[in-house]
Amino acid sequence: MSTRKRFSWYYFSSPQSFYPLAGALQPWCAALAVLFCGVGLYISFFVAPTDATQGEAYRIIFIHVAAAWMSMFLYLVMGFWSGVGLVLNTRLSSMVATALAPTGALFTFIALWTGALWGKPTWGTWWVWDARLTSELILLFLYIGFIALQGAIDDQRRADKAGAVLALVGVINVPIIYFSVKWWSTLHQGASVSLTSAPTMAKTMLLGMLIMALGFWMYSIAATLARVRCVILERERHTDWVAAEIDGLA
Amino acid sequence: MNWGSWQNFVAMGGYGLYVWGSYIVTLVVLVAEIVSLTMRRRGVIERLAKYYAARRRNHETET
Numbered sequence: 001m002s003t004r005k006r007f008s009w010y011y012f013s014s015p016q017s018f019y020p021l022a023g024a025l026q027p028w029c030a031a032l033a034v035l036f037c038g039v040g041l042y043i044s045f046f047v048a049p050t051d052a053t054q055g056e057a058y059r060i061i062f063i064h065v066a067a068a069w070m071s072m073f074l075y076l077v078m079g080f081w082s083g084v085g086l087v088l089n090t091r092l093s094s095m096v097a098t099a100l101a102p103t104g105a106l107f108t109f110i111a112l113w114t115g116a117l118w119g120k121p122t123w124g125t126w127w128v129w130d131a132r133l134t135s136e137l138i139l140l141f142l143y144i145g146f147i148a149l150q151g152a153i154d155d156q157r158r159a160d161k162a163g164a165v166l167a168l169v170g171v172i173n174v175p176i177i178y179f180s181v182k183w184w185s186t187l188h189q190g191a192s193v194s195l196t197s198a199p200t201m202a203k204t205m206l207l208g209m210l211i212m213a214l215g216f217w218m219y220s221i222a223a224t225l226a227r228v229r230c231v232i233l234e235r236e237r238h239t240d241w242v243a244a245e246i247d248g249l250a
Numbered sequence: 251m252n253w254g255s256w257q258n259f260v261a262m263g264g265y266g267l268y269v270w271g272s273y274i275v276t277l278v279v280l281v282a283e284i285v286s287l288t289m290r291r292r293g294v295i296e297r298l299a300k301y302y303a304a305r306r307r308n309h310e311t312e313t
Contacts, residue, residue: 046253056262060269060272103283
């Protein structure tokens with residue numbers, strides 16, 4: 001039996017105790033996001049040298065790769081919390097999954113948009129239906145499908161379950177995106193950074209990319225925490241603590 | 251990296267449209283999300299305040 005004083009991971013699985021924690025963490029993540037993105041932008045434009053073959057066009061890499069990483073990573077996190085919500089029936093897990101989807105969709109859009117603007121000067125085309133680009137587009141549709149499906153079902157618990165099943169089935173797409181440049185011949189270049197081999201790019205370029213990715217990561221956490229707080233207030237409105245919280249704010 | 255002049259920085263070696271088109275749209279998307287989240291929070295608080303006020307009025311008329 002757990003006593004009141006013993007720390008428990010389950011403590012923060014209750015929306016009531018997670019709400020203030022999210023509120024406390026959010027400004028720190030936002031501040032770190034501004035810091036990392038500021039340093040990242042400085043390196044992107046004032047430290048990183050001109051690319052020998054692509055000229056200045058390559059500078060899109062700093063947001064393109066960071067956004068593409070976030071789009072896949074956020075989907076995995078969304079799938080994870082959807083799965084936890086489905087198996088353990090914890091309300092907060094489903095709320096976190098719901099809160100992650102719009103931010104994930106936005107980063108997927110940014111990855112596709114910056115990819116098109118990078119493709120035009122380097123490949124000569126905005127878009128090709130090859131494996132990498134198509135699977136990333138499917139990722140965008142999965143995010144939108146998840147949001148639409150949850151929004152279309154009135155019963156919250158059923159909406160969470162249906163969304164979770166969709167999210168989990170869609171997880172298969174993430175390794176397809178990641179390995180698509182290896183499995184199929186494609187216009188898209190291979191991974192610039194991998195865990196198994198040395199990066200194939202200049203140190204300052206890599207540093208800029210990693211710091212931008214950290215910035216986007218912190219931004220995603222801040223945005224998700226802000227959104228999950230809204231979701232918690234909406235869904236827990238029948239509880240006394242939300243009524244007290246609103247009374248204190250309004 | 252020394253750009254020399256403001257014009258050179260904006261021109262991005264002839265790729266200005268693509269580079270700035272990427273960075274500006276990314277900035278707009280992220281700012282739009284921040285604004286929408288701020289508005290959503292305000293909206294939720296406003297709506298729930300009305301909801302609780304209505305609930306309290308109903309209680310008073312019932313008793």
